[in-house]
Amino acid sequence: MSARTVYDKLWDSHLVKQNTDGSALLYIDRHILHEVTSPQAFEGLRIAGRKPWRLDTNVATPDHNISTDPVERAAGVEGIPDVTSRLQVKTLDDNCDYFGIKEFKMNEMGQGIVHVMGPELGATMPGMTVVCGDSHTATHGALACLAHGIGTSEVEHVLASQCLVSKKMKNMRVTVEGTLGLGVTSKDVVLAIIGEIGTAGGNGHAIEFAGSVFRDMSIEGRMTVCNMAIEAGARVGLVAVDEKTVEYCRGRQFMPSGEMFEQAADYWRTLVSDKDAVFDTEVVINGEDIAPQVSWGTSPEMVVPVTAVIPKVEDQTDPVKQKGVERALEYMGLKGGAPITSVDVDRVFIGSCTNSRIEDMRAAAAVVKGHKVASSIKQALVVPGSQLVKAQAEAEGLDKIFIEAGLDWREPGCSMCLAMNADKLGAGEHCASTSNRNFEGRQGNGGRTHLMSPAMAAAAAITGHIVDVREFVGEQS
Amino acid sequence: MRAFTQHQGIVGPMDRANVDTDMIIPKQFLKSIKRSGFGPNLFDELRYQDEGQPGQDCSQRPLNKEFPLNWSRYANASILLARKNFGCGSSREHAPWALEDYGFRAIIAPSYADIFYNNCFKNGLLPVILTEQQVDILFDEMAATEGYQLTIDLMEQKVISPSGAEYNFEVDQFRKDCLIQGLDEIGLTLQSADAIRDYEQKRAEAHPWVFGAIK
Numbered sequence: 013m014s015a016r017t018v019y020d021k022l023w024d025s026h027l028v029k030q031n032t033d034g035s036a037l038l039y040i041d042r043h044i045l046h047e048v049t050s051p052q053a054f055e056g057l058r059i060a061g062r063k064p065w066r067l068d069t070n071v072a073t074p075d076h077n078i079s080t081d082p083v084e085r086a087a088g089v090e091g092i093p094d095v096t097s098r099l100q101v102k103t104l105d106d107n108c109d110y111f112g113i114k115e116f117k118m119n120e121m122g123q124g125i126v127h128v129m130g131p132e133l134g135a136t137m138p139g140m141t142v143v144c145g146d147s148h149t150a151t152h153g154a155l156a157c158l159a160h161g162i163g164t165s166e167v168e169h170v171l172a173s174q175c176l177v178s179k180k181m182k183n184m185r186v187t188v189e190g191t192l193g194l195g196v197t198s199k200d201v202v203l204a205i206i207g208e209i210g211t212a213g214g215n216g217h218a219i220e221f222a223g224s225v226f227r228d229m230s231i232e233g234r235m236t237v238c239n240m241a242i243e244a245g246a247r248v249g250l251v252a253v254d255e256k257t258v259e260y261c262r263g264r265q266f267m268p269s270g271e272m273f274e275q276a277a278d279y280w281r282t283l284v285s286d287k288d289a290v291f292d293t294e295v296v297i298n299g300e301d302i303a304p305q306v307s308w309g310t311s312p313e314m315v316v317p318v319t320a321v322i323p324k325v326e327d328q329t330d331p332v333k334q335k336g337v338e339r340a341l342e343y344m345g346l347k348g349g350a351p352i353t354s355v356d357v358d359r360v361f362i363g364s365c366t367n368s369r370i371e372d373m374r375a376a377a378a379v380v381k382g383h384k385v386a387s388s389i390k391q392a393l394v395v396p397g398s399q400l401v402k403a404q405a406e407a408e409g410l411d412k413i414f415i416e417a418g419l420d421w422r423e424p425g426c427s428m429c430l431a432m433n434a435d436k437l438g439a440g441e442h443c444a445s446t447s448n449r450n451f452e453g454r455q456g457n458g459g460r461t462h463l464m465s466p467a468m469a470a471a472a473a474i475t476g477h478i479v480d481v482r483e484f485v486g487e488q489s
Numbered sequence: 490m491r492a493f494t495q496h497q498g499i500v501g502p503m504d505r506a507n508v509d510t511d512m513i514i515p516k517q518f519l520k521s522i523k524r525s526g527f528g529p530n531l532f533d534e535l536r537y538q539d540e541g542q543p544g545q546d547c548s549q550r551p552l553n554k555e556f557p558l559n560w561s562r563y564a565n566a567s568i569l570l571a572r573k574n575f576g577c578g579s580s581r582e583h584a585p586w587a588l589e590d591y592g593f594r595a596i597i598a599p600s601y602a603d604i605f606y607n608n609c610f611k612n613g614l615l616p617v618i619l620t621e622q623q624v625d626i627l628f629d630e631m632a633a634t635e636g637y638q639l640t641i642d643l644m645e646q647k648v649i650s651p652s653g654a655e656y657n658f659e660v661d662q663f664r665k666d667c668l669i670q671g672l673d674e675i676g677l678t679l680q681s682a683d684a685i686r687d688y689e690q691k692r693a694e695a696h697p698w699v700f701g702a703i704k
Contacts, residue, residue, distance in 0.1 A: 028688045029681055037681055039688055041699050051522035059525060060490065062675070065685075068703045096520050103522045114703050135703060139696070165582065165611075165674075173678040175685060268698035276698045 015286035017183045018252050019218040022158035022283070026141045028175055038178040040170050041140035042157075044126045045072035045113070047097075047104040048432070049145025053168035054107040064111055065174040071135050072108050072115040074101045075125045076146075077432040080395050080422035089118060097433065116399075122265075124398020124424045127151035127239065127365040131231070132400055134264025138253050138280040143170055148365050148448065150241040153250030154234035155257055156283040158218070160247040181248060182292040184217035185285075188225040190299030195482040197375065198233030199367060199446065199465035201225060202240045203305035207315040209295055214246030217293060220285060221251050225299040231260040232369040239366045240448050243312040252284040306352050306478055307450045307463040309340035314450070316352055318468070318480045324348030343452055344460050345440065353478050355462065358441040360385075360392035360419070360473040361455070362466050364429035367446035368397030370404050372466040377410040379470035379484050385418035386476030392419040393435060395427040419473060431456045444472035491613040492671030496594045497640040500631050501566025502557050503532075508571060509578035510605065514587040518543055527583055528590030532558065562635045570627055571598040575616075576605025585612040595641050597648065599624050610664045611673055615643060617658050643668060 016024070029037040050072070057063070064070065077097035084091050089105065092098040101118060108115035116122035122133060126144050130136040130152055142152040142159035145167045152159035166176060186205055206213075219241050226234060234251045241249025251257075258277045261267050268276050303317035314337075316322065325341065325348055328334040341348055346355065362368075362376050373396060385392050394414045396402040402424055405411055411421045428435040429447035437443050437459025446469050447454075450461035462478060471481040518530050521543055529547035534540075536559060538551040552559045558566065569588065575598040576584055585608045588596070595615040609616045619627070630650060631637040640649040643665060648656040667677065693700050 029684050037678060037684070039685070039692070052524040055522075055524050060673070060675070068701050071703050099522055137698065137702075140699065169675050169678065172675045173682075173685065174689075175678055175681075177674070177678065266702040268702070272698055276696070279696065 015288035015290070017185075017285040017289045017291065018156055018220055018250055018283050019158065019181070019183055019248065020289070022139065022141065022156075023180055025139070026158065035177050035179050037175045038141060040143050040174055040176060041069060042130070042135060042137075042142045043070045043167075043170050044130050044135070044142070044144040044149075045070060045104070045167065046076055046126050046144070046146065047074040047100040048076045049164050050107065050167055051100060051103045052164050053145075053171060054103075054111065056165075056168040057111075057171055060172075062172045064113065064171045067112050067114075069174065070113045070171070071130070071133075072104060072113055073123045073126060073129055074104055074118050075123075075424075076426045076430065077101070078118055078425045079433055080393070080425045080427045080435060082423055085119065085423040093434070121399045121403070124400065125365045125368060125426055127235070128368060128397030128401065131155060131235065131260075132264065132369075132398060134261060134267035137261065137267065137276070138257055139283055143176065147242045147247075148239050150247065150249040151235050151239040151365060153238040153241070153248060154231055155261070156250055156253045156280065158248060158250070161242070181218045182216055183290075184214060184219045184246065184293040184295070185291040186219055186221050186295045186297070187223040188221070188297045188299045188302075189223045190225060191228070192225060192299055192302065195304055195467065195480075196302055197304075197465040197467060198229055198236040200302055200305045201299070202237040203307065203312070203315045203463060204302045205295070205297060206240065206244045206312045207305065208297060209244055211243060211311055211313045212245045213295075214241060214244040217246050218248035218250065219244065219246045220291070221249060222285070223299070226251050227254060230371060231256060232371045235369065236366055240312070243448055253280045304465060304468050304481055306468065307461070308344065308346060308352055308355075309337070310343055310450055310452050311336075311340070312448070312450060312463060314340055315463070318352060318478065321351050322346050322348050353480065355442060355478045356388065357444045357462070357472045357477055358388075358390050359437060359443045360389060360469050361395070361428040361435075361443055361445040361447060362419075362469050363393065363395030363397065363422075363427050364445075364447035365397065365426070366429075366448045367466050368395060368401065368424075370401050372446065373401065373405045373410050374408070376466040376470040377413045379467050379481060380417040380419065380474060381413050383417055383474045385473045388476040389473055390441070392473040393422055393428060394419050395422040395435075396424050398424050417474075428455055430454065431459075437461075444469040444478065490671050490673040490676065493594065493613060493615050493643055493668040495640065495642045495644065496567065496615075497638055498567030498594065499563065499565055500568045500570050500627070500637050500639050501563040502628065502631060503569055503571040503575070504557070504628065506572040507574045507577055510576060510581050510584040511578055513576065513584040514581070515541065517541070519581060519583055524582070524586050525590055527587035528592065531587040531591040532556070565592065567592055567594045568639055568641065569593050569596045570624065570631060571596055572624070573599040573621065575601050577602035580604045580608075582608050582612070585609050585614050589614050597624065597627065597639075610668060613668070613671070613673075615641065615668060617641060617648060619648065619656050619658060623656050
């Protein structure tokens, strides 16, 4: 057999049937469900008189629109103020009970943002195909999975048949070699990649992130990178298996144990791209050149190093880009040519499926420890990604550090990343946010999002404006 | 999905071009967790005098008496006679869901928006394409005859009028087969159920840890 990429191997090992028109029937190993994109899929099953093909493949949890406020949360599902949100969460509970699907209910240990929950429970295993009705499903690719988001009709399709009709994507490799500088994180790496290749750069491709920077990264850091593959236009992002992957998996709730774990690990270790494997597209970036990144505009590619100035309309040569920059500056209320560090921040959001894992909590806590949130900040939210992350952070005393510094310590959920609950920006407010999308209105109507790492967001909470976190890191070391 | 082979039914009119999906089912109904029950809100803004809200009892709402589908002669219509570019606008599948839930089995129009056209086949609705002249004739005949019915024979790809006139129409062979067998996309995949089971058996031998972990 000719040399293959990790993606090729994952594709081949899940092929049920190749159709003559280029499409194929692909087997799905793991299906994660949440309250927003599943109700009509379950109803479709009922209408057609179908049952889930397999039960032991599905795991569900509410995350998108639940309250993160501890008081509202303690009131249970009935305490969800918005009628539609309450109905969606109830419906997920009812559907999981009816069909016999494993669900981690809203206040149950194990619950969390789908893309935090899957890996940490060991529901996501290397070599799997993983789907979920959410575009950030590529997160699971950090464990060398073929993982991508699907629509509601596909949710029903997977429930009923355990398969998807798919077409093979092209292979793209993004290689980042070198050592990251102090204060530079996985978030900065992925923002720099998106800044380099653009939001359409990965269209039609599965991206493999390769090179020493990713090898040196924790699994959580790799998840942050794969999470944002969709922001570079790729539905799939992944990292090959190494010993870190294997060790991450060991001992997690749904993982095999004993001899079967070793048997699985032997297979997982084959999930690396062959030396001679050919990629359709190659991108190489020098890791040493990456500084902490901040988005200034309304698309994730509108990003600059924190040391830079906001782009000027007149500096753009392409007229289409010129218009885009002009429109973005207007929406963001910013002036081209000003240093990005001159931007004042109204709210801070540390959380989301991109950056709400334990090491994100630790990184943010390390920055705010011994400081106070600036008086100009209206709200600084820290939303752990799951009940397990929350418990771990509390065991380490991180919650106290946040609270003492003046940040709000919340209950797990998607929160202000997409503002489907009460956590949202007011019109014109700037937010230092660790989330993944800075589209117009994403975090609330008229809200202005600046994407950055947890450490950078924590630093902005303290100074009240966008700031180079390395000033804080230097102070600590 | 309901199979479609031959259907005879009362014809109801939607006599305007470029009927968009927002007209078919307004956006306030998209927040629903359901894919059924949209029938009472089909053409909501045209059909009622008040503004519709999700969860209302539509039987108590004031009807717009000018709207033909509210007339008794078109009650129980199951074939919608429409104009060109029917179903334009968003990709919402709620549009065919609403038409189907109302009781329509087929639409006859000179043309459709692409996504809507596709979505119809996925939901057991047959979108028939006839020429503008043929559609004009059918509108005239329907207006002249109370209880006007047409027969649509998908097997023969013909629309047959009460006078015996036959109008042939084109339909993609694959989509036709799916409708005749009542196969939606899931149904099609499930035709490969044996291949899926074979795959699972081989996979369970090679990678047993993938199965049975979540209980």
